Amino acid sequence: MKFALGGSGALVFTRGLNEIFRPVALQASSRPVRWVFLVDTYKCIGCGFCVKACKLENEIPFEANVSRTWVERYIVTKEDGVFADTPKEARHGFTTSRVDLGQGKYKDIPREIIDKAFFVPKLCNQCEKPPCVQVCPVGATYQTAEGVVLVDQKWCIGCGYCIMACPYGMRFFHPVHHVAEKCNFCYHRLAKKMKPACVLACPVGARRIGNIKDPGDAVAKTIMTQRVSIHKPEYGTNPQVYYLGLSEEVR
């Protein structure tokens, strides 16, 4: 009895430590594969090839104003604060220095007042604790053994609860099929040992995919040894897209 209690105490303690740094906990689990993503924001040049490649690969109508992935631009100024935009999800890249304010309005920002500016690619975080899966009333969205969250297009009823539940705004209704849609790390390609479309399309290597369970995996090594961060940890979703160089201004 004493042993059992002590043992469970130790278990809670080690689990507690692992919880502090999530990748360790994931590495320790028994699954052979857990896909994770690494985005190097220092490398991104905002060309938008990833968005274009994603839309073509995953049959999201190119002109529709929704996307599985997008690129954000942040401009931090001396006087006017922070500006951010993602014109047409950056499917054509960032072709003008003017910031898109929505409702057809744009703002010119003089170069002299800019402190820093950078691009941040966004894609589904394939959360370890996905709130979208939790709220689906029919179980049409689910997490695979490799940690990727998928949507069953044949079973989704289109209630939109998953869209409401995602703190990252990753989900949308497919404009043609009228069911929930999201990035799935190009799961169909991963199954054939191919890389996601956005990873292949990126000309600068800002997007990389890896298996955190494989100690020899270059992405896993970077995540384990470098200073990486995740989006919105306060929601307790345990996202699995890691960022290098994520700035405090990023939403």
Add this chain to the structure above:
Amino acid sequence: MTVLEEAWTIKELFVYPNEYIYWSIQIVMYPFMTGLVAGAFVLSSLYHLFGIRQLKEIARFSLVFSFALLMVAPLPLLFHLLRPERNFYVFMTPHFTSAIAAFGIVLFVYGSIVASELWFLYRKHLVETSSKLKNQLNKTLAEKIRYWVSTILTLGVFDLSETTLRKDEKAVKVLAGVGVPVACFLHGYAGFIFGSVKANALWMTPLMPVIFIMSAVVSGVALCLLTYIIVMEIKKIMASRKRSPLAHPTLEEIRGVEMYEIGITSKYLIFFLIFSISLELLDLVFRGYTAVKSWDILRNVIYGKDFINIFLLQYTLGNLFPFILLLIPWLTIRRAVVALVLVIFGVFMMRWNVVIGGQSFSLTFSGYMHYHLPLIPRDLETFKEGLAGALLILGLPFALFWALSRIFPVFDLKESPR
């Protein structure tokens, strides 16, 4: 290729590309309608359960009305689904970690309770109607239909002995008792659907289910009382046309009963209104006082973009005005009607401000979305998610109520069952 939601969403400043107002007018209608269902039932139970004799007249009325509303309550959800033909999947593979998964089950359980209570309450009437029409020769078509409907609805139980009737009465009481927590659950549950969305800074509060229940009772009581007044006014006009001293019921009889019921019910209404407003204000004060990260954008929405909707239309016009109108002594029917319409409008605006207001700011906390209700339907989607769809949902319960009242009479003053 346009996105459906672009028909009613306008974005301002920095909003994620996939963000739109996905939950629009039908999701405003959904808690509004279930709220009315729950409220109407609670009102009817006040009499059956707690024996508040003064509410006898309005109790039967509310029960039948609650049943009519109940049948319409799932329609907004059905209209809202992008794949409505798949609605039954929620029964086939319910995923119980979802707050919506059990909606069908909860609604079905509640529906069964209300239907059973109706049956026990009206069994005597059904048997009497059936036996009266059975012996009648030369039945008209309407009478034939009434005969068959009444006979089928008796479910073959024609026993009208004293013991059986007493058992009926007891069953009504038990069902009213079980029904109140279930009705509160039905609506608290609707509140939980919103309150548990951690991604939404405005929705996420444990107070949401309680706020929903209180406002539900307010709206249900108000709508029942309003419909009751309208029906009684029509009866008054009919009675005054007859002008016969032997006419039953007489104008004075109706007037007396009506004013009595209005006076008592409006007191309960004020009571629930105070609870409802207190909870909502507590939520607002608490958010402002704790001022966590999301407060900056919430403040801009609450005190800026949605100021008119929240403070003028909901709190002032929908809460404060009717509150004063009902509190001024010597309540008149006209004043009561104005107050009741305002109360119902206030609860509708509360639902609107929760559902639409909760989506009027971006997850980036740096941008806004504006909702424009589609007024003229251009296609099926803008019909369902537009003014026309909302009006259809609003009107249906009244039509159903009329149909139900053919079978379950709610207006007879003297011949009323228990």
